[in-house]
Amino acid sequence: MSNTDSSKRYCKSLCLKNDDKLIEEYKKVHAAGAAWPEITQGMLDVGIIDMEIYIVKNQLFMIMDTVANFDHDKAMTELATKPRQSEWETYVSRFQNTSADASADEKWQLMERIYKLGL
Template sequence: MKRYCLALDLKDDPIIIEKYIDHHKRVSDAIISSIKGADIEVMDIYLTGNRLFMIMEVGESFSFDEKAKMDESNEKVQEWEGLMSTLQQALPWAKPGEKWVIMEKIFSL
C-alpha cells in the first residue's frame, strides 16, 4: 500500500474553519463512494490552525489522474468540491489551480 501526505490551507477565519469541520462530520455517501471507488483505502484529515494535513493510503490501482477524471464526471463530487473551495485557500507555493499539495517525506523511523 502506498501512502501520500498532502497539505492545504483553510481561509483563516474561525467561522469558516468551523464550517469545514462541520461538513466533514457528515460527508455524504456519494463522496465516500467516490473516494473508495478510486482505490483510496484510508483518508484522514488533520487540522492545526488553518492548515489541513491529509494522509491517504491507496491500493495498487490508485492514480491521481484517474481520480481527477472520475471527479470531473461526478456531479456530487463537483458540488462538494465547489463548496469546499469556498472555505479553502491554496498554499503560497502551490501551482496555479492546485489545491492539495503532495508533501515530501524527509524522515522515517
C-alpha cells in the same frame, strides 16, 4: 508517498481561510457521517481505502491510503467526474484559500516525505 506490499500512502496539504468561524464550520462538514455519501463512494471507487484529515490553525494535512496499484493522476481525474464531486468542490471552496472552480487535485498539494524512522 510511501509504499507497502498492499497499499500506497499519499500525504497532502491545503490552507483554509484564516477565519475561526469558517474553520469550525469546515470541521462540522467533515465530522463523522457529515460528508456526502456520493463523495465517500467516489473515493472508494477510485481506490482510496482510507483517508484522514488533521488540522492545526488553518492548515490541513491529509493522509490518504490507497490500493497498491493506485495511479494518483489517473484516479484524481476519474474522481473529478464522479457524482456530486464538482458540487462538493464548489461547496467546500468557500472555506479554502483556492478558487471555487479548482478541482480537489488542484487544491490538495502532494507533500514530499523527507524523513521516515528507520530509513
